[in-house]
Amino acid sequence: MPRRRVAVALLPPAGLSAKIQAVRSLLGDPRIDRLAPHLTLVPPVNLADQDVEQLQGLLRSVASATTPFTLTLGPVSSFSPDTPTLHLAVQGDLAALRALREQFRVPPVNRPEVWPFTAHVTLRDSVPADQIPPALHLFTGELPPWPVSRLYLLEFSPLNKAEVWLPIIEEPFEAPVVVGRGGIELLLRTVNLLEPRVAQLFTAIGCQLAAEEEDLSGLMLVVAERLERPGVPVAAAIGTVAGKTAELLQFCVNSEHRLVGIGRQVLMHWCAEAARRGAMRAVASYPLQADSLLANSLLANSVASEATTSLISAAEVLQGCGFTPVGRSMLRELLVYSGE
Incomplete structure (x- = not known):
């Protein structure tokens, strides 16, 4: 049976990640385009599908019970002479970081440690010995604080032959927020990552999300799951928040869960999250069609007539959520975040 190679890590926010990438570029890291800046909690491990599913459940359980904390990165350091690496040292709330990591010292990912855990963000994993001393002077300060507020599961994958x-x-x-008590109970998650399992919701209605799109750091998604089936998305809304304006790019509901109010729950929560991030208004294309979304580099194509019908009817759902037609757009004033 094929096994999947996965790891658990913390990923710094986009601005901080860009600064780390700049240092990696100066060091000529050959993996700079194949592995994002990260702090490893669970080193790469090969797991069967059922174990990956178990790990996903562990990831949510641990994340849900963890309080955000802050780390700082820098200066450049090395594990030489044990290993010829260059990395950013990690400081800040190391007790919280170690406590977080200890929660993953359980099956299916508990493995004997080759080296004692030392928090670090790798810049280059192999450097000629004579280049290490001068490289340590490349960056001797600290990067801006890193507010750690989420976990990531990474998977090793071939993409475009790389x-x-x-x-x-x-x-x-x-x-996750639970809504619909006494009716169709849903778990609502607000995330920044367009997960493959969420992307599949859109491909199922004929909307091909661009897999090669690299910069999705500005996205805000609300993803819905049935309470009895956590980890299986049934609806999602995707958009961005920039200053006082939130732009809704697309939303969809699994064909088996339509016409029961799930779309409205997702959209209302997306608007509430946009307001919580400082937006005063939400804007959407009118109607939501593939050609308007192409401009946002999120849809590669929309070929099925059923998909087109779904996208057009989205305007009616938006109006039911308080959006008003304004020219070729729809607008909803969000005012002040009220936790709706």
Whole structure:
């Protein structure tokens, strides 16, 4: 049976990641395009599908019970002479970091340690010995604080003939919101990562999300799951928040869960999350069609007539959530975040 190679890590936010990438570029890291800056909690391990599913459950359980904490990165350091690496030292709330890591010292990922755990963010994993001393003077300060607020599951995958590590699941340090008590109970998660399992919702209605799209750091998604089936998305809304404006790019509901109010729950929560991030208004294309979404580099094609019908009817759902037609767009004033 094929096994999947996965790891659990913390990924720094986009601005901090860009600064780390700049240092990696100066050092000529050959893996710079194949592995994002990260802090490893669970080193790469090969797992069967059922064990990956178990790990996903562990990831959510741990993340839901973890309080955000802050780390700082720098200066450049090395594990030489044991290993010829260059990395950023990690400081800050190391007690919280170690406590987080200890929660993953359980099956299916508990493995004997080759080296004692020392938190670090790798810059280059193999450097000629004579280049290490001067490289330590490349950056002797600290990068801006890193507010750690989510976990990621990474998977080793071939992409465009290159072997890369891709984040496939994001779990924020907060429990999913439960809505619909007494009816269709849903778990709502707010994430920044377009997970493959969420992308499949859109491909199922004929909307091909661009797998090669690299910069999705500005996204905000609300993903819905049935309470009795955590980890299986049934609906999602995707958009961005920039300043006082939130732009809804797309939303969809699994064909088996339509016309029961799930779309409205997802959209209302997406608007609430946008307001919590400082947005005063939400804007959407009118109607939501593939050609308007192409401009946002999220859809590669939309060929099925059923998909087109679904996208057009989205306007009616938006109006039911308080959006008003304004020219070729739809607008909803969010005012002040009220936890709706």
